[in-house]
Amino acid sequence: MPSIDLIANVVIAGLLTGLVYGLMALGLSVIFGVVRVVNFAHGEMMTIAMYCAVVLFGAFKLDPFLAVLPVAAVFFGFGYAMQAGLINPFITRPEHSQFMLLVAVAIIMVNVLLMIFGPSALNVQVDYQLESYEFGPILFDKARVLAAGMALATSAGLFAFFKYTNTGKAIRACADNNLGAKVVGLNVKHLYALTFGLGSACVAVAGCMMILLVDVVPTLGPGYTLLAFVIVIIGGLGSMPGALFGGILIGVSEAMAGLFFAPSAKSMFGFALLILVLLFRPQGLLGRKP
Amino acid sequence: MNQRARILLSILGIVLVLLPAFAGNYAISVATLILYFAFVGQAWNVMMGFAGQLSLGHSLYVGVGAYVAAAMFVNLGIAPWAGIWVAILVCMAMGAAIGFLAFRFGISGVYFALLTIAFAEFTRIGFDHLQWTGGSGGLFLKVAQREQMDLFNFRGPPAMYYYSILALTAGALALCSWLLKSRAGYYWQAIREDEEAAQALGINTFRYKMIAVLISSAMTAVSGVFFAFYYNNLFPEQIFHISRSIEIILGPIIGGIGTLFGPILGAFVLTMLADGITEVLAHFGVEVPGIKQVFYGVVLLVVVMFLPHGIWPTLAKKIGVAK
Numbered sequence: 001m002p003s004i005d006l007i008a009n010v011v012i013a014g015l016l017t018g019l020v021y022g023l024m025a026l027g028l029s030v031i032f033g034v035v036r037v038v039n040f041a042h043g044e045m046m047t048i049a050m051y052c053a054v055v056l057f058g059a060f061k062l063d064p065f066l067a068v069l070p071v072a073a074v075f076f077g078f079g080y081a082m083q084a085g086l087i088n089p090f091i092t093r094p095e096h097s098q099f100m101l102l103v104a105v106a107i108i109m110v111n112v113l114l115m116i117f118g119p120s121a122l123n124v125q126v127d128y129q130l131e132s133y134e135f136g137p138i139l140f141d142k143a144r145v146l147a148a149g150m151a152l153a154t155s156a157g158l159f160a161f162f163k164y165t166n167t168g169k170a171i172r173a174c175a176d177n178n179l180g181a182k183v184v185g186l187n188v189k190h191l192y193a194l195t196f197g198l199g200s201a202c203v204a205v206a207g208c209m210m211i212l213l214v215d216v217v218p219t220l221g222p223g224y225t226l227l228a229f230v231i232v233i234i235g236g237l238g239s240m241p242g243a244l245f246g247g248i249l250i251g252v253s254e255a256m257a258g259l260f261f262a263p264s265a266k267s268m269f270g271f272a273l274l275i276l277v278l279l280f281r282p283q284g285l286l287g288r289k290p
Numbered sequence: 291m292n293q294r295a296r297i298l299l300s301i302l303g304i305v306l307v308l309l310p311a312f313a314g315n316y317a318i319s320v321a322t323l324i325l326y327f328a329f330v331g332q333a334w335n336v337m338m339g340f341a342g343q344l345s346l347g348h349s350l351y352v353g354v355g356a357y358v359a360a361a362m363f364v365n366l367g368i369a370p371w372a373g374i375w376v377a378i379l380v381c382m383a384m385g386a387a388i389g390f391l392a393f394r395f396g397i398s399g400v401y402f403a404l405l406t407i408a409f410a411e412f413t414r415i416g417f418d419h420l421q422w423t424g425g426s427g428g429l430f431l432k433v434a435q436r437e438q439m440d441l442f443n444f445r446g447p448p449a450m451y452y453y454s455i456l457a458l459t460a461g462a463l464a465l466c467s468w469l470l471k472s473r474a475g476y477y478w479q480a481i482r483e484d485e486e487a488a489q490a491l492g493i494n495t496f497r498y499k500m501i502a503v504l505i506s507s508a509m510t511a512v513s514g515v516f517f518a519f520y521y522n523n524l525f526p527e528q529i530f531h532i533s534r535s536i537e538i539i540l541g542p543i544i545g546g547i548g549t550l551f552g553p554i555l556g557a558f559v560l561t562m563l564a565d566g567i568t569e570v571l572a573h574f575g576v577e578v579p580g581i582k583q584v585f586y587g588v589v590l591l592v593v594v595m596f597l598p599h600g601i602w603p604t605l606a607k608k609i610g611v612a613k
Contacts, residue, residue, distance in 0.1 A: 114580030
């Protein structure tokens with residue numbers, strides 16, 4: 001039996017990582033909630049963001065916290081273009097057709113990364129990755145705390161955008177009542193593209209933060225896609241607080257599973273939780289009833 | 291089926307039966323792979339193409355079918371001709387459990403698809419830690435004697451595997467064409483098009499969706515047993531991986547979902563495409579890892595954008611075999 005101190009440390013590390021997971025999943029949740037298309041290339045976009053941070057760090061010694069700005073801007077534009085050019089014509093097609101489209105995009109993304117960077121693991125090394133804050137017996141990794149803080153701040157910004165700005169309200173109107181939004185003259189296709197851009201920007205920030213915590217290889221993508229699905233289903237697809245809550249839940253359960261069982265079994269708990277939630281509360285823990 | 295379709299199908303059948311007589315081992319292995327994907331694609335198509343239930347976790351049934359028959363053969367010495375029935379039963383039981391839970395709790399569409407992924411991933415990690423089947427280290431069958439044919443233990447030359455999968459694919463085609471014309475087939479199509487309307491007409495949608503899942507999982511289990519004895523090694527990381535599930539469904543979607551020949555055509559097109567890309571790149575001396583899959587992805591993208599119903603419906607019109 002591990003000591004209480006160790007458990008507390010592991011739980012806190014899991015919680016902080018979980019917030020970064022949550023931000024990644026928030027991107028998926030926002031896109032699904034509005035556009036009603038499941039982004040099967042979500043994890044692949046996450047790895048691209050991680051590579052962007054690696055490249056900017058390697059070329060300009062740009063700290064991932066500063067890299068967030070250019071990477072998020074580029075991802076916003078990329079997401080907008082992808083929705084406007086590729087996905088909008090698929091909105092009315094059946095689910096398997098949308099799935100195929102995004103799987104094809106995901107296959108291209110993983111393998112372009114493989115062509116450019118090769119299969120070996122890359123990371124960034126900054127001084128504060130070795131530092132930590134100490135509160136009695138409990139250690140907070142500085143990098144993890146900062147990454148979690150950034151994830152929270154970005155999420156808060158997104159909440160505020162949807163709650164207080166006119167564009168945010170218009171996007172929520174599209175999600176609530178698509179036909180009504182069209183009737184009052186909203187440009188739904190533009191708003192969809194904007195939403196996909198915002199979701200992509202979330203992933204960009206999450207990716208830049210994640211590179212401080214783990215190494216990146218091209219094949220991480222599908223795993224992150226699944227992780228994001230698990231988190232948003234548990235939290236509630238389309239619910240923004242649900243994504244963060246689901247992220248924390250998965251982060252902590254992964255960390256605990258690594259401590260008490262085998263680290264390789266860690267995602268088993270996530271999937272078990274997913275199955276239970278789907279069966280007994282399909283709208284997710286914090287989701288509204290459809 | 292019109293006259294022309296019958297003639298074309300007979301020619302195709304004769305070519306396939308005679309193939310080992312004039313083709314080398316490499317061509318036979320490619321043809322075996324095509325038929326394998328055609329068979330498992332046909333199995334998936336029963337659930338999605340006929341009954342409209344999108345499964346993204348069919349690697350579950352391939353993997354469990356493969357592992358059950360292989361573990362019984364390796365650990366207990368039970369021949370696959372007995373093991374296959376156990377494999378089918380286990381997979382049908384798993385399909386029944388997933389279908390029962392999902393349909394009773396009213397899970398459909400994207401949520402159903404994600405549930406099937408979750409079960410496949412859950413099982414993958416479970417097999418990673420199951421020592422009886424070798425855990426993540428893998429399960430290995432003794433490599434077949436190429437010259438001797440041991441039909442009882444399903445070990446033999448490539449032609450034996452080729453004819454087995456050819457028979458299975460032909461059987462699946464016959465079964466599916468019968469199913470599509472049966473009462474259940476019409477009920478499935480009604481459910482696929484509009485489940486509420488089907489229910490209002492008095493169709494027991496729960497029962498018929500369950501039947502589709504059971505048939506599909508049983509057929510996929512058979513493909514798993516074939517896979518195990520053809521490739522001789524099984525790793526949970528590979529056989530249960532989500533990319534395997536995607537591989538299974540690409541064929542029917544590219545070929546034409548819900549059609550009888552779509553899965554076969556799709557398997558042919560995709561396998562030849564992957565092979566063709568390899569050949570062309572080798573010819574130009576390009577050896578960048580990943581470039582093959584990029585081309586593959588681009589072709590998928592183009593097909594799904596411009597042929598939303600797959601290749602078969604368009605092709606069938608062109609060669610004059612459309613209904």
